Amino acid sequence: MSRTKFLDKTLLAVAQVAERSFFSEEHARMKGLLQLLDVRIKLLTFLFLLVLISFLHEPRSLWMLYGLSLMLAMLSRVPLLSFVTRVWLFVPLFSAAVVLPALLNIITPGEPLWVLVSLQRSYSWGPYTIPQEIAVTRQGLWGSIVFVSRVAASVSFAVLLTMTTRWSDIFAGLRALMVPRIFVMTLNMTNRYLFVFLRLIQDMYRARKSRTIHALSSAGERGWVASRIGVIFRKSIEMSNDIYLAMLSRGYHGEIISFERFRTRLVDHLWLATIIAFGAVLLAFERGRFN
């Protein structure tokens, strides 16, 4: 069965995209703090928070921001367990595994904390050095904690944004970030037609799986996948022409007219002021400590 594993993997990848979309729509409809906000203000503040996280140097500040993301998730009625799992399961856990060698003085030289192995002598090849005592260094440990905390805090806010905002609203809100209308429209249309393609792939793969009693050779299977990519592209071009004609018949003549109407309220202004003040204080506190 391992020879047809590629069929299952593709079907799984398609299902995961659909599941994420459904999951986000479900939480975006709930009545919570983040769902109340004007999407433009929300995007601006989340972008501000992501940039702020990238400027911070202290684990404590990063943990404070991570804590803020958890608090906001609770206030926005996002189930905490699924939120934390979704945040940690991929990027931060992967980053924590990747960063493990950087704990050692082979990668990050510095003050040794725990000596793991003692060799008879040190070894050097060009830029690479294996010291006589391989140890976890204070600098390596500190750097790795900062790195994983930063990744976790960033991913946490990125996930929170997608879980509490309808995807079509995110694209509409991008106009507030001065993204040209043609890009926003392309993003919106891409998002819509992506699901048409996913359905198409799912149908092709399910049909193939249901007809499979014996796998082809690897070369044969690769040829089949390539032919499916070709079919998708041909359908893409046909669909692009059909959509263009459908747009023309609805009065499209190259100018994009948007019907989004945004309205900021007191809660948006309070939110904006709070987040900017919080960020400024955090940054000032850190920089004060470093200078």
Next chain:
Amino acid sequence: MHIPDGYLGPLTYGTMYAAALPFWAAASWKLNRTLKAKQAPFLAIGAAFSFVIMMFNIPIIGGTTGHATGATLIAILIGPWAALIAVSVALIIQAILFGDGGITAIGANCFNMAVAGVFVGYAMYRMIAGDAAVTSRRRWIAAAVAAYVSLNVSALITAVQLGLQPILERAPDGQPLYSPFPLSIAVPTMALEHLLLFGFVEAAVTALVIKYFQKNDPEMLS
């Protein structure tokens, strides 16, 4: 190859946004002149196609599977400027909606895959294919070589950006703040896996799709 948030410092991701911006502007200008009103659905469908290419897992040796990024393939099929926008839009959607790649790293990821990947792939393809007939063997060989080189160039630029972090962006006492691996680790690690494995997957998928069109629909390649 998608760099997540937290791996690059502000100096690097800011520079990469600035580096990608003129290419986005040039592509919009170029497409406004050539594609006219048809561009919106064409670009959106191109971007959706770019997104789904990464979902097609193909069998490799020993029951393992892999997927292509499709930068060179899309450049050959829809031209480099439309491909730049299509791959960028796919990367932006992956970053904002699916957490594949960071939001602060959108500039870097787009530069590495949508700018460098697309233009290196397209230039190599044009150079090797020359005036060869659409259905000639030289065309699919050109596509395979171009895809292999393009993916490796993208991987190399990504590795350099990551490897520069311990030098460019560190705390006043010299401790790394972002990706902690120096160039001497980041470059060989990324280069090896792309030279030995992912480059061949990219080349195989690109060449097989080009061969499919040569056999079934050569007009798509003219």
